Amino acid sequence: MLRSEEPAHGLYLRLCDTNGLARSAIMRTLTGVRCERVWNGRDLHALAEISKCPMADLERSAFRGGSGRAIRVREHVLDSRDDLLKSPRRSCPDCLNESHHHRLWWDLAFIATCPRHLRRLASHCSCGRPLSWKDGLLARCFACDHGDVAAVAVEEADIYVVELDRWFLAQLGVGDVSLIPPALHGLQLRQAIQVIERTAVLDLLGYDDPNAGLYDLHMDAAKARAHGFRLIYEGRLEALLDRVHAGNVGDWIKLIRDSMIR
Structure with missing residues (x-):
């Protein structure tokens, strides 16, 4: 089942993590399901089969590609080039500590912070390498054995950036409508x-x-x-x-x- 604010490609990453697959390419080899296709709302039937997640839930959570650069995130049509951030992968270590899963808004380029924990989103493993979708584990990169984003130094967020990010999240249905x-x-x-x-x-x-x-x-x-x-x-x-x-x-x-x- 999907968790709160988890997109379809986040579920893919959680499946890798749950099965101890340090590289997402291993999941692709084992199942034939490609993370980059799930990112664009494809291969959802195959993901539903291997995850036992209802197809309707995956369709609601997926980022769905449209014509040109348009991509739908929940009810909003965004620009895949300007608004999505596929590299590096980002996370909030405090959110992961509360529930070990990826949140959809970590992929939105116009959101820089976690308004709940008042910190900038982390984009690097504690070993110093950028997080990416080649990783199979939520809290570290694929290239090291003992990294953990929880060990990354906290970069406190600017209060006005937090204010805007909280407003963005409300428009996406995350948190109270502002x-x-x-x-x-x-x-x-x-x-x-x-x-x-x-x-x-x-x-x-x-x-x-x-x-x-x-x-x-x-x-x-x-x-x-x-x-x-x-x-x-x-x-x-x-x-x-x-x-x-x-x-x-x-x-x-x-x-x-x-x-x-x-």
């Missing part, structure tokens, strides 16, 4: 992320450039998003747009939404 700032009301999650990022760029660069991105700020992306979210949450977006002569909030957000149509 207040939606008026400027983000009615937006899909991918659209909200774009508005948040553009708000940060607008304020920190001081002018409106639709081609500018977080990379132009030369700062930690999570902190940049948190800065943009705080401006929106505190109702300062309208004043910001006035300052840089970028128009009114409704028209500016409409331009962003229209620019995302593929």
